[in-house]
Amino acid sequence: MQHFTQAEIRQIEDRYQDFLKVIKNKFDEGRLARIEKAFRFSNAAHHGIKRKSGEPFIIHPISVAKIVAVDLGLGATSIVVALLHDVVEDTDYRLSDIENMFGDRVARIVDGLTKLSGDFDSRHALTLKKMLMTLSDDVRVILIKIADRLHNMRTLDSMPAHKKIKIAGETLFLYVPLAHRLGLHAIKSELEELSFKHKHPDEYNQITYLLHNQEEQRNYLVNEFITPIIQKLKEESLDCTVTHRLKTSYSIWQKMQKKSVSFNEVYDLLAIRIVVNSKPNISEKRQCFDVLSIVTDIYKPKPDRIRDWITTPKANGYESLHVTVMGPQGKWVEVQIRTDRMDDVAEHGFAAHYRYKDIRNFENELDPWIEQIRELLQSTDADAFEFLDEFKLNLFSSEINVFTPKGDMYSLPTGASVLDFAYEIHTDLGNKCIGAKINLKLVPLSHVLQNGDQVEILTSENQSPKLEWLKFTASAKARGKIKNAFKQEKSKHTEKGKKIIEETFTNIKAPLTSNSLKKLTAHFNLNNKEQLYSELGMGFINLDNLKEIIGKKSENKLVKYWNITFGGGGKKKEEEGKTQSETNATKKIDKKKTFLLKENQDNITFSLAKCCNPIPGEQVVGYLSTDEHVVIHKTGCPELGRFIANQGEKIIRAEWTKFKRQSYLTRLNLEGFDRLGIVNEVTTLISKVHSINMRSVKFDTHDGIFQGDLFLYIHNTDDLTNLITQLKTIKGIDNVSRIENLNE
Numbered sequence: 001m002q003h004f005t006q007a008e009i010r011q012i013e014d015r016y017q018d019f020l021k022v023i024k025n026k027f028d029e030g031r032l033a034r035i036e037k038a039f040r041f042s043n044a045a046h047h048g049i050k051r052k053s054g055e056p057f058i059i060h061p062i063s064v065a066k067i068v069a070v071d072l073g074l075g076a077t078s079i080v081v082a083l084l085h086d087v088v089e090d091t092d093y094r095l096s097d098i099e100n101m102f103g104d105r106v107a108r109i110v111d112g113l114t115k116l117s118g119d120f121d122s123r124h125a126l127t128l129k130k131m132l133m134t135l136s137d138d139v140r141v142i143l144i145k146i147a148d149r150l151h152n153m154r155t156l157d158s159m160p161a162h163k164k165i166k167i168a169g170e171t172l173f174l175y176v177p178l179a180h181r182l183g184l185h186a187i188k189s190e191l192e193e194l195s196f197k198h199k200h201p202d203e204y205n206q207i208t209y210l211l212h213n214q215e216e217q218r219n220y221l222v223n224e225f226i227t228p229i230i231q232k233l234k235e236e237s238l239d240c241t242v243t244h245r246l247k248t249s250y251s252i253w254q255k256m257q258k259k260s261v262s263f264n265e266v267y268d269l270l271a272i273r274i275v276v277n278s279k280p281n282i283s284e285k286r287q288c289f290d291v292l293s294i295v296t297d298i299y300k301p302k303p304d305r306i307r308d309w310i311t312t313p314k315a316n317g318y319e320s321l322h323v324t325v326m327g328p329q330g331k332w333v334e335v336q337i338r339t340d341r342m343d344d345v346a347e348h349g350f351a352a353h354y355r356y357k358d359i360r361n362f363e364n365e366l367d368p369w370i371e372q373i374r375e376l377l378q379s380t381d382a383d384a385f386e387f388l389d390e391f392k393l394n395l396f397s398s399e400i401n402v403f404t405p406k407g408d409m410y411s412l413p414t415g416a417s418v419l420d421f422a423y424e425i426h427t428d429l430g431n432k433c434i435g436a437k438i439n440l441k442l443v444p445l446s447h448v449l450q451n452g453d454q455v456e457i458l459t460s461e462n463q464s465p466k467l468e469w470l471k472f473t474a475s476a477k478a479r480g481k482i483k484n485a486f487k488q489e490k491s492k493h494t495e496k497g498k499k500i501i502e503e504t505f506t507n508i509k510a511p512l513t514s515n516s517l518k519k520l521t522a523h524f525n526l527n528n529k530e531q532l533y534s535e536l537g538m539g540f541i542n543l544d545n546l547k548e549i550i551g552k553k554s555e556n557k558l559v560k561y562w563n564i565t566f567g568g569g570g571k572k573k574e575e576e577g578k579t580q581s582e583t584n585a586t587k588k589i590d591k592k593k594t595f596l597l598k599e600n601q602d603n604i605t606f607s608l609a610k611c612c613n614p615i616p617g618e619q620v621v622g623y624l625s626t627d628e629h630v631v632i633h634k635t636g637c638p639e640l641g642r643f644i645a646n647q648g649e650k651i652i653r654a655e656w657t658k659f660k661r662q663s664y665l666t667r668l669n670l671e672g673f674d675r676l677g678i679v680n681e682v683t684t685l686i687s688k689v690h691s692i693n694m695r696s697v698k699f700d701t702h703d704g705i706f707q708g709d710l711f712l713y714i715h716n717t718d719d720l721t722n723l724i725t726q727l728k729t730i731k732g733i734d735n736v737s738r739i740e741n742l743n744e
Contacts, residue, residue, distance in 0.1 A: 003047075003048055004047065004048065004056060008056050011055070011056065011059075012043065012056055012058055012059065012062075015059055015062050015063075016039055016043075016062055019062055019065060019066050019069075020032075022066060022069065022070060023035070023069050023079070026069070027076055031075075031076035032076075034076055034080055034102075035065075035076060035079050035080060035083070037101075037102075038079075038080040038083040038084055038102065039062070039083050041084070041087075041101065042058060042061055042083045042084050042086075042087055043058050045087045045091040045092075045093055046058045046061075046086070046087070046090065046091060049090065049091075051155070051158070052158045052159060053155055053157075053158035054158075057086070057090070060086070060151060060152075060155075061082060061083045061084070061085060061086060062083070063151045063154075064082045064083075064085065064144070064147050064148050064151050065079045065082035065083050067082075067147040067150055067151060067187075068081075068082045068143070068144055068147045071147070071150075071184075071186065071187060071348070072143055072147060072184070072187075072348070073348060074140065074143065077105060077106060077109075077140075078109075078140050078143070078144060080102060080106055081106055081109045081110055081113070081140065081144055082144055082147065082148075084098060084102070084106070084110055085110060085113045085114075085144060085148065087110070088110060088111075088114045089114050095107055095110065095111055095114070098110050109140055109141055109144070112141035113141060113144060113145055113148070139182075142178060142182070143182065146175060146178060146179055146182075146184065146187060147187075149171060149175045149191070150187055150190065150191060152167070153167070153168075153171055153190075153191060153194040153195065153198075154194065156168070156194065156198050161653075162621065162651070162652070162653040164198040164199070165198070165199055165621060165635055165651075166644055166648050166651050167198075168194070168195040168196075168198040168199040169195070169199060169640060169641050169644035170641075170644045170648060171191055171194070171195045172191075172192065172195045172199070172641060173641035173642070173644060175191055176188055176191050176192055176195070179191060179349075180316065181315070181316055182316060182349050183316035183317045183318060183345065183346075183348075183349020184348065184349040185318075185346055185347050185348075185349065186347045186348065189248055189250075192248060192250040192251070193248055193249060193250050195250070196249060196250040196253060199635065199636070200253070200635070200636055203253055204249055204253075207249040207252055207253055207263065208249055210263050211246065211249065211252075211269075218246075218269070218270065221270070221327070221328065221329060221331060222244045222270065222272070224327075224328045224329075225272065225299075225327045225328055225333055226242050226244070226272060228298050229242060229272075229274070229294065229295060229298060230242055232294050232297075232298065233274075233291070233294060236290070236294065238276065238287075238290065238291060238294075239276070239277040239279075240274050240275060240276050240277065240291060241274070241275045241277070242272065242273070242274050242275075243272075243273050243275070244270055244271070244272050244273070245270075245271045245272075245273055245336075246269065246270065247266075247269045247270070247271070252266050252269065257636075260669075260735075260737045270331075270333055270334070271333075271334040271335070271336055272333060272334070272335045272336070273335075273336045273338075273343075274291055274295070274335065274336070274337045274338075275338060275339070275340055275343045276288060276291060276337070276338070276339045276340065277339075277340055278339040278340060278341065284310070284339045284341070284342070285310050285311065287339065288310055288321050288337045288338060288339065289321070291337045292321050292323060292337055295323065295325065295335050295337070296323065296325065299325035299326055299327055299333075300325060300326050301323050301324065301325050302323075302324040302325065302326070302332065305322070305323065305324035305334075306321075306322070306323045306324075307320075307321070307322040307323075308321055309321070309322070310338075310342070312401055314399065315399050315411055316349060317345050317349060318345070318346055319338060319342040319345065319346070320336050320337065320338040320342060320346060321336070321337040321338065322334060322335070322336055322337075323335050323337070399411045399412065399413060399414065400412055400413075400414055400416065400449060400450065400451040400452075401451060401452065402416075402421055402449050402451075402452070402453045402454070402455055403452075403453070403454045403455070404425070404454070404455070404456075405454065405455075405456045407454075410424050410425070412424060412449065412474070412475055413474045413475055414474075415448060415474040416448070416449050416473075416474045416475055417445065417446055417447060417448055417449065417472045417473060417474065418433065418435065418436040418443060418444070418445045418446070418447050418449065418455065418457070419433055419445045419446070419469055419472065419473055419478055420449075420473050420474055420475040420477075420478045421436075421449060421455050421457065422436075422445070422457045422478075423473075423475070423477050423478035423481050423482075424475065424477060424478070425457070427481050429457055429459060430465075430478060430481055430482075431463070431464065431465055431481070431485065432459035432460060432461065432463045432464075433445050433457055433458070433459055433463065434458055434459060434460045434463050435447075435458045436455050436456060436457050436458055437455075437456040437458065438453050438454065438455055438456075439453075439454070442458075445469075445472075446471075446472040448472075464485075465481075465482050465485040465486075467482075467486065467538070467539050469482050470482055470483070486538050492537070493533075493534050493537030493538045494530060494533045494534045494537055495533075495537070496536075496537035497532065497533030497534055497535065497536030497537030497538075498533045498537075500536050500537070500543070501517075501520075501532075501533065501536065501543070504543045504546055505546075508546060508547055510546075510547075510550065516550045517529045517532065518626055518628075518629065519549060519550050519605075519629075520532055520543075520546075520549060520550070521625065521626070522605075522607060522625040522626060522629040522631065523549045523607065524541050525623075525625060525631060525643075526625075589624060589627060589628065589630060589652070593653075594652075594653040594654065594655050595622045595630055595652050595653065595654045595655070596654075596655055596656075596657055597616070597620075597632065597654060597655065597656045597657060598657050605628070605629050605630075606622070606629065606630040606631070606632055607629070607630075607631055607632070608631075608632050608664070609623075609631050609632060609633045609634075609637065609639065609640075610742070611633070611637055611638070611639040611740075611741070612633055612634040612636075612637035612639065612640075612740050613664075613665070613666070613667075613740055613741075613742055614632055614633065614634045615664045615666055615714055615716060615717060615720065616656040616658075616659035616662075616664070616715065616716035616717065617656055617659075617716040617717030617718060617720075618634055618656075618717050619634065619635045619636075620632050620633060620634055620635060620654045620655075620656070621633060621635055621640070621651055621652065621653065621654050622651070622652045622653070622654035623640070623643050623647075623650055623651060623652075624650040624651075624652060625650075630652070630654065632654055634740075656716070658716075659715055659716050662715070663693065663713035663714060663715050664713065664714055664715075665695065665711060665712075665713060665742060666711075666712050666713070666714040666720060666738065667709070667710065667711055667712075667738065667739040667740075667741075667742050668708075668709075668710045668712065668724070668727075668736060668737070668738055668739070669707070669708065669709060669710075669735075669736070669737050669738075669739050670682065670706075670707065670708035670709075670710065670727065670733060670735070670736055671705070671706070671707055671708075671733075671734050671735040671736075672705075672706055672732045672733040672734040672735070673704060673705060673706070673732045673734065674701045674704050674705065674706040674732070675731070675732045678706070678730065678731075678732050678733075679697075679699050679708075681730050682697075682708065682710075682727065682730065682733075683697060685723075685726060685727065685730070686710070686712065686723065689726070690719070690722070690723055690726075692712050692713065692714065692719070692723065693712070693713040694710065694711065694712055694713075695711040695712070695713065696709075696710075696711045697709075697710050697711075698710075711742070720738070724736045724738070
């Protein structure tokens with residue numbers, strides 16, 4: 001073990017004393033003594049250990065403790081745990097030592113955190129279950145883990161680039177929704193911003209630059225907007241604080257991606273917040289509506305953009321009035337109105353509940369959510385991916401409230417159907433559901449519920465769950481119950497799937513080899529052939545395009561395209577005499593090296609993910625579906641998050657070499673004003689000027705506006721960028737965007 005220098009020892013002590021200054025007025029001498037004891041013990045245990053950044057490791061627990069105390073507002077026990085949370089994992093001390101020195105309660109929370117071993121361990125889908133099992137005992141396990149992740153994200157600069165992408169992806173996929181569900185808005189926003197900065201540095205820097213550029217203009221608009229509001233509030237003797245909040249660069253980027261718009265087309269960059277310093281004898285709701293009345297007297301509201309989260313708060317405790325109004329210079333501006341208590345809850349979630357009500361009451365409010373998680377944990381399904389997907393449904397969806405005939409209220413995700421509601425009440429009710437009555441009108445079980453609907457579920461003894469029900473269910477509970485109805489007979493499905501594969505291969509007159517099965521497994525991003533059989537048997541996947549998947553050779557002019565996309569191309573002649581094990585040895589991929597994507601890949605196959613369809617030149621990473629096959633994803637692909645969260649160790653660096661001969665199917669969408677000859681100009685530019693092959697071109701015209709849908713074969717991103725730039729210069733074309741999904 002190496003010893004710290006005097007400068008490092010001073011650095012540790014200074015950091016700890018700064019932390020004490022922040023908390024010393026919050027606690028009595030007894031609690032401060034416990035915190036002091038925890039720090040001295042942790043400091044001794046971690047002596048000589050450094051982080052990847054080179055600073056002493058103990059700086060990390062001190063920083064996490066500060067987040068726990070300041071941002072989460074938790075008590076002395078949580079601070080003690082934060083200081084000790086890495087001791088069992090990283091030093092020679094055991095949990096029994098923690099229990100002897102600090103008691104059973106501290107040891108239990110430390111144990112819950114230790115089960116998520118490693119600062120940057122990416123196998124969270126499996127260990128998440130363990131963490132959630134401790135949640136119902138003590139919600140502090142998750143809160144301290146979120147604080148731990150926040151500090152790790154703040155110090156991510158010392159990690160290599162591919163690790164940054166992996167950790168940022170995992171944070172967005174799991175920790176951001178957790179922070180959201182616990183109402184930790186400030187922490188959620190910071191985690192999003194830091195993840196965006198490290199996962200998409202170029203886009204982050206561009207948006208930050210554009211926001212900085214418009215700062216002066218924005219401040220002028222804010223002052224012009226709020227001046228009449230402040231004046232009117234004073235006249236009415238309403239004690240309020242008016243501030244403005246800028247949309248985060250991550251949320252701006254998300255909107256740009258989702259709606260395919262430019263930065264200048266994102267209209268709600270600003271939100272004005274009016275915080276009412278509430279009077280104790282008047283209802284908070286009434287005080288907020290008084291302010292709303294003043295705002296809408298000055299500025300005209302957008303009718304479909306008024307949200308009342310005070311009458312019906314969000315599931316994470318968020319309360320506020322939101323209204324979008326037409327402000328000066330013809331700009332839409334969102335106004336948020338809330339009391340000082342509501343604002344505290346909105347920013348700090350659980351910590352604010354801790355201050356404003358008995359903590360046990362808030363934990364009771366979390367009980368329905370915890371109960372849903374417990375049901376998911378008890379599911380017979382062991383697929384960690386699926387567990388994560390269903391769990392996220394409970395975390396991040398907007399919610400609606402619906403009622404039973406007796407008036408009991410249930411919260412469901414937006415987009416929930418009659419079937420979701422039936423399963424929410426009882427499993428048997430869901431299994432036997434045939435439809436419902438809403439306002440005395442019969443509706444099918446696929447009917448999407450609206451906020452405030454009163455629903456009477458109709459059942460039949462002859463009804464049983466159907467696989468197609470998954471298409472119109474939005475809640476994790478309903479989806480889990482439907483899948484369980486099929487998974488109870490898993491062995492039967494596996495046999496059925498095996499038979500389907502054998503028959504399909506016989507029908508297309510192709511040999512059923514282990515290599516073909518590997519290609520199928522890789523194509524569907526599955527772990528092994530048993531999972532392939534099972535998914536086939538249950539009908540979750542089909543083999544309609546089997547010939548393409550296994551890359552059967554033909555004289556098709558696109559043979560090179562199919563070979564590279566689906567991993568065909570065969571082995572070299574000199575390899576034909578080798579044994580299977582020798583061939584595998586040459587094909588095994590080195591995870592530590594950058595995987596180079598070559599135009600003529602010989603014995604190591606790769607395929608391009610269908611979810612994002614990357615093309616040469618784009619930033620990509622690889623996912624090792626097997627030791628000899630890599631699936632290539634764009635770094636920003638949402639689907640990649642699922643793999644990062646469960647199998648982060650299988651994510652490898654990948655880089656394109658120069659592609660000149662091979663071309664890739666790419667989809668462009670054109671919008672503009674119709675005029676004579678515009679279609680001819682577009683096709684001439686593509687085929688004659690750029691010599692790009694077109695698979696299909698479709699133009700629709702309506703009331704002088706046209707939309708074009710183009711499927712083209714592109715060599716690389718440079719060619720694509722040049723083409724898009726020149727298409728935009730054609731008179732009448734308003735917008736050109738790339739559509740990643742080729743199947744929409």
